[in-house]
Amino acid sequence: MLILIVFAFGIRMSYFQTLLAQSAAAYLSGELDTEVSIDKLDIVFFDVVDIQGVYVEDKIKDTLLYAQEMRINIADFNLSESFVDLDEVRLTNATVRMVKYANDSSFNFQHLIDYFASTEEDTTSSSFSLNVRKLALDDINFKYQDENAEKTNFGLDYSNLAIRHLSGEFSEFSMEGDEIRVQLEDLHFQEQSGFALSKLSAGILYSPALIQLDKLTLAYNNSILISDQLQLRTPNGADDFSDFVNQVYFKGNIRNSIIDMGDIAYFSPSIYGMDVKINLNNVLLSGPVFGLRLDSLDLSMLASTVLRGNFQIPNFDKPDEALFQEEIGLLQTTVIDIQSLKLTPFLGGEDYLMLPEGMAEAGNIQLVNGHFTGYITDFQVDGDLTSGIGNLSSEYGLRFFVDQAGILNYQSGLETGLGKDLIVENLDL
Secondary structure: HHHHHHHHHHHHHHHHHHHHHHHHHHHHHHHHOOOEEEEEEEEEOOOOOEEEEEEOOOOOOOEEEEEEEEEEEEEEEOOOOOOOEEEEEEEEEEEEEEEEOHHHHOOOOOHHHHOOOOOOOOOOOOOOOEOOEEEEEEEEEEEEEOOOOOOOOOOOOOEEEEEEEEEEEEOOOOEEOOEEEEEEEEEEEEEOOOOOOEEEEEEEEEOOOOOEEEEEEEEEOEEEEEEEEEEOOOHHHHHHHHHHHHHHHEEEHHHHHHHHHHHHOOOOHEOOOOOOOOEEEEEEEEEEEOOEEEEEEEEOOOOOOOEEEEEOOOOOOHHHHHHHEEEEEEEEHHHHHHHHOOOOHOOOOOOOOOOOOHHHHHOOEEEEEEEEEEEEEEEEEEEEEOOEEEEEEEOEEEEEEEEEOOOOOEEEEEOOOOOOEEEOOOOOO
């Protein structure tokens, strides 16, 4: 009886709780042959659990997990009815390393999975429910690395991610089948590539084949993106992110946003070198990055450039096979804007287009009701072009194509018969 009374009072003391936790950690260390330790455990009235100094080694005795503090606020629990409701879980100043070492086929936490995995089939029908109302992360460092994968020279390397100072709040959790829903507020971090997320807030639906973001606000580096709903479909699951520009399918809208092409290069390194900022007033998205449909597009950039219409981004990995299907409601620009647009990835070593000096007199250039259809070496154009040095239009458009000798030719867009191929007005020679 005396032992039970002492235990009942002792279990309420932080010192005694810590001693029990450290004993359990020492037992696991012996079982796993890797260090597991806890500096302090404090349980207050069975509704607040404060754990400090948690350390777990991986299978080569490097850091798998370190957490300076983990605080758990318990809202309600009933072990006989198999449920625990947590009001808040807060993780502060933690480091998590998920590494697949060279010449190894499994990650560094596989020994934990093997140890806790049951060797017997579970035939019970009971289930345990764990509900978390809020998960708060404060200054988390996360590393995901596959040392067997080839490293990229620029941009986000999805096989070698190193995230620092990650903070944010997750709430309104729910799980149904393979779908997870959560409300995310003010997530921010820095990644070793130079990519810096300054704010991410959204209602999130996650499943292996779909990531859906509702009421999205995304700010990173020099860009900010706002969307009422944005979907990323991954038919093959997470493997599709390794070929992001071809396999991840977008659907949704973007409005009132600023896109820095230098930031986009972190996801699509083929456009590295561009630095223009685009004011994206509105667009409807559908498809993968290479092949992406941009409908009801309304954007502006540089000093005077405006573009409105329906477009499709071609596959820039294979420029000669890239199909363009562009419908231009309005394209407005100036020679100064054209010459200040950095086009490094597309000019064979040059950064900017250099136009003849006389073109400066063109002033404000506008193209309305225009179309650009075809490939770089064989395309057809039409539309009504106006400028300070004359106006151009066409009844059926013009076809441009490169012949076998590599010479650019043009002909009427009308295959048979006669039409007004090129109509010139007020041309200042």
